[in-house]
Amino acid sequence: MAGSASAGAGLPPVVAQVPTGDKVVFLTIDDGWYHDPAVQRKLIDERIPATLFLLPGATAYDTPYFTDLVGQGRVKVENHTVNHPDLTTLDAAGKDAEVCGAGEQLAATFGMKEPKLLRPPFGAYNDDVRLAAKACGVKALVTWTYDFTTWDTTPPTPRLKAGDIVLLHFTPTLGADLQRALDAARAAGLKPAALLPQLKTAGIVP
Ligand SMILES: [Zn+2]
Structure with a gap:
C-alpha cells in the first residue's frame, strides 16, 4: 500500500502516509529558498501546523523568516x-556529513534538539541511508x-485521505499551492495536524 510504514532490522521506518x-493530514514544506512574507503571515496568523524540512543554507541568509515561524x-x-x-x-562519510551536519546546523540555528525526522532529498533512500540516518x-x-x-x-488536486502527507516547497507559488492543499483537506473533512506527535501516537517514532 502506498504510504505504509516499514521497519526492518532496527532501521528507522520510512513513512509516506501515517496510519x-x-x-488529519500533514503539511510539509521543503528546502526554504523562497521567502514569501504572505505565506509566513498566513502560517502564523491561521496557526497552521506544518513540518518544515529545511536546508541550512536556505535559512542562513534570512534566518528570522524561519525563527519567527517557529517562535x-x-x-x-x-x-x-x-x-x-x-x-x-x-x-x-558523505551520508554522515549531510545528515548529521544538517541536524547540528538546524539545532544551532533554531535552539532546538537535533531533528528526529529526515526527508531524504528526491525521496531517495535505501538501507544504507536509513542506517546513516x-x-x-x-x-x-x-x-x-x-x-x-x-x-x-499545477498538478491535479487529489482527493486527500486521513493520514496523507502533502509535499509543498518554499517556491514563489507556495501561497497558492498551500491554499490548494488547505482547500483539498477541507473538502475531505480533514484538518492539518502536527506530524511528529501523530507518528508517536501511531507507534512509528518512539
Ligand atoms: Zn528538497
Whole structure:
C-alpha cells in the first residue's frame, strides 16, 4: 500500500502516509529558498501546523523568516540534509556529513534538539541511508503521499485521505499551492495536524 510504514532490522521506518483514525493530514514544506512574507503571515496568523524540512543554507541568509515561524507559529523544523544530494549515491562519510551536519546546523540555528525526522532529498533512500540516518539520531524517514508543488504546471488536486502527507516547497507559488492543499483537506473533512506527535501516537517514532 502506498504510504505504509516499514521497519526492518532496527532501521528507522520510512513513512509516506501515517496510519491514523483521526481526520488529519500533514503539511510539509521543503528546502526554504523562497521567502514569501504572505505565506509566513498566513502560517502564523491561521496557526497552521506544518513540518518544515529545511536546508541550512536556505535559512542562513534570512534566518528570522524561519525563527519567527517557529517562535510564533505552529511549525516544526526537521532535517533535509545540508546540500540536497541523492543520499544513495554517497559513501558512509558523505551520508554522515549531510545528515548529521544538517541536524547540528538546524539545532544551532533554531535552539532546538537535533531533528528526529529526515526527508531524504528526491525521496531517495535505501538501507544504507536509513542506517546513516539512525546514527544521526533520526527516528523516521518521511517521504510524501502527494506533491502539491506547482513546478512547470499545477498538478491535479487529489482527493486527500486521513493520514496523507502533502509535499509543498518554499517556491514563489507556495501561497497558492498551500491554499490548494488547505482547500483539498477541507473538502475531505480533514484538518492539518502536527506530524511528529501523530507518528508517536501511531507507534512509528518512539
Ligand atoms: Zn528538497
